[in-house]
Amino acid sequence: MDSELPSQDQTRVADNLKKIIQSDTYQLAHQDLDLLNSSSMRGVRMLLEISKPELYFEEAGITSTIIVFGGARIQEKSAAKATLKEAMKNLDANPGSAKVQRNVSRAEKILELSKFYKEAREFAFLASHFGQSGESPGPSCSSHVIVTGGGPGIMEAANRGAFDAGCRSIGLNIELPHEQNPNPYITPDLCFKFNYFALRKFHFVMRAVGAVLFPGGYGTLDELFELLTLRQVGTQHAMPIILFGREYWSRLIDFDFMADSGLIDDDDLQLIQFAETAAEAWELIGSQATNKP
Template identity: 40%
Template structure:
């Protein structure tokens, strides 16, 4: 006797069932977000390779060790945001602002860790990779999601996003940053505050002003994002930009 189609693993992982897998990665997070009352998130991006102070190897130093302050600052930023979110709920009890990360190590871990230290929950959108990326120890299991498809994970990063902060990172961080900027620039996502943390890093690796001078982007596009160099400065940026009383548009359009 054949298995029921929805219990047949060889079918579900075959080419014909691709649309079912994609739909599952939309419907399952949606159901869990609704159940847990997650209405708004601040997404924290940054390198998975940046170590915490505890993980610096004194016997085998790495150039990445010099970036460890960014881990501690991402941790502190997430703690401050999570504490502020409690204050926001006094004026908007039907809203729930949480830190959201990619669920892995480095800056992602710092984001979930800071939220946990504030006594708050956080969202983790993990991706299954050939070299497996395990969720960090500071995630909340009930709000941790495993994705096979990058594009579905990207959708959920943006779906409830009310603000985005990018700490120094590599290809993955640049990918998420520029996709977010493109969505806002083209009106596919409502205007949200976007913050680049570490002015020296970002202005050295990307010459935004040169892009505007060459007319590859407009001068107005330079106002799509801001810069910050301390957790308190970053907190104030979002405090000035996020207003729960304004009409909320649900993330990216689908």
């Protein structure tokens, strides 16, 4: 058979080779984004979310962390005042609107809660500056490293406090349906984006020697009860869990009622401590936390 192909066939063969090279099946598996994002590769993506932060933490020499949780909607005082001012302006224009009146009431509450932004920032400064267990505080700090969800509000305040101290801090951000960017105070090479909440939680607790929870919403409560459950059943090492602002938390959750009802043991109440100032929270953490979990 003649090995020379007619020009028409040569063109077909060249086109076919081009299609082969451009085919999804010819891509290296780890470079095939459509494959990696498919439902059948969920397990692979989960493994990557476990492994990637772990590799970076080991490379960075992070030995222990302190978790700070709290509301994303809590603002610095100046921002909260501006929000209230705008709400009042809208009320002047719509005095009969129940919705606008409600917005004013909520803005007033957010202004009251702005004190927790200041306290979270101060706590993170103290924990970063004094919690390095003999290290010189700075960009190489490896112990008692502040870790937050990487977003706004209390998370921003805590990362900002570490930034003020000239120390590193971690942000474990999450991809949400609505646009969300990490706050600007996280150490750049210690900021991670997650798709799976469960794996994000894994990295929160893995190196934690303590947790401080400021007032917050559903997300903060989710993290609180995750920590309490792990401590209650003994799968998480002993670590202080500090609720910042007894009045807020006591009104929100009646822990004594849970114990009185027989649904938790009286000893389970000892898993929780309260603090009212940044210094008090740091004293509780510093007196109980060890270098390594």
